[in-house]
Amino acid sequence: MKKIAVASGKGGVGKSSIAASLAVLLAEKKDIVVVDCDVDASNLSIILGGGEMKKEESVSINEKAIFHPERCISCSKCRDICAFSAIDWNEKENMPEINRYLCEGCGSCSLVCPEDAFIMERVYNATIGEVETDYGFDLVEGQLTIGEAGSGKVVEMIKQRASEKEAEIMLLDVAAGIGCPVTAALKDVDYVIVVTEPSPAGLSDIKRLMRVVDQFDIDCGILVNKYNLNIRTYEDILKFAEESSVEVIGKLEYDKTFVEALTHLKPVLEIDDRYRDIFEDILKGISLKFE
């Protein structure tokens, strides 16, 4: 199974819109499975028609410390040991106070407490499942329960679920940023489509993303979206690509059709046939690397 990821560092540059169109095209020729690796705010199923999540499964990826004040002897050993700043000292009660939203469930407080006043409890912090799209492929997705930690681990789980489908190609739509959900998504892929837009922020963010891509030693190519919004920065991107010996695999114009497609819950190539050829060319360039 070949794994192709669509990532960008910066959010809102068009990753999911581009991934959706590429998926529809790829599925016409190959057996594919698509993974929405943005488990904070999964959007791909909306662009692909908003189908219902099936084979839903509630998953537990970590624990939370539950504080039992009746056992606390105010020894203050737990004070200042939380690496995630989840424990505050309540001076009035002379007791710790846990902020459950900051707790990452490492268990350090329960280890230092001599009275077992912190009990670690498993929490169900995400739902994972599948969507049958209208385009002949399945989409595997997850949603982290709001306020919970651990998106990287959820990404690992949905990738595992997708790989069990034994498709020829796995296409991954990656979250914004370069933190744990992104590294979990990119870790073992064969190729990364780096999407950017011609703004100083867009360029700065692909530079940061590509440092992560380089660390994993993955082949990648740059796709510039809305390139005509700022030709000068577009040229800076081309220069950066040349200096770092990375291929520019395509460019897309700023076009309101993308917004129109979004409001119709359809990939852009279903609204405007021109995009069929444009994305076809992009795919041709990438598939050369695999054959």
Place this chain on the structure above:
Amino acid sequence: MKIAVTGGKGGTGKSTVATALAVELSKYGNVLLVDADVDCPNDHLLLDMERKEVSEVETMIPEFNERKCKKCGRCSEVCKENAIVQVQDKYPILSEDQCTGCRACMFACPFDAISPSKQTIGKIYESEGIVDMVSGEMDAGVEESSLVVNALKKHVEKKSGYDYVVVDTAAGTHCPVISALVDVDLGIAVTEPTPLGEHDLNLILELMDKLEVESKVVVNRSDIADNTGVKEVSERWKVPVIAMIPYSKDIERDYAQGKPIKHKSIEKMVGVVG
């Protein structure tokens, strides 16, 4: 007053609104802008400001003392990140990438064989210009963004004399966003009128509701599509829409050239939050 600018979805204009809001607020008091999108900090680019590194963000990493270690395996047992591998009768091995620096192994070791060593995971910068700014940046390859956000917050706590602190958060709803939002007085959710914007707005408003943060909504590129959906989501959470910023070539140009955007909706926003 501490105001966070967030949004759930990426690219809705969080940084654009945060920088413009900070600049506009500076007419009424001392403002500190905090760029807490430590994965991809961009506020200095939007305001064309130089950044000066002021400190490194360090986290603990365990160091095993083989003379004291009895190979009991307790450290590997307590590590929830599976960062410590212990094969029977061998010394423990650490996978540094997976270590979050929580120190559970150190607390659990019965033989005091683990001592804290340090690893650098990011940097903190300061800038002076149209407003004062601090920003955090996580080193590429590090996963725990929230630790850099927490360090940045501690750095901000040491500063005084600001009437307004404007915190620009990352996209999404996970740890680094929660860390940035947890103690603010007001959270502004920037969204766009698309089905994706609506979906993610619902999530971020749910998060702020859980964190008990008062929130308000700003609709960016408000004229690119129908606003009914974002208004419905805002009403569902009983959160007011305080500004609508239309799509404009002028705004796009200012954004691309590193200038704070100007629009009457920003002035209006300050009237509501300030």
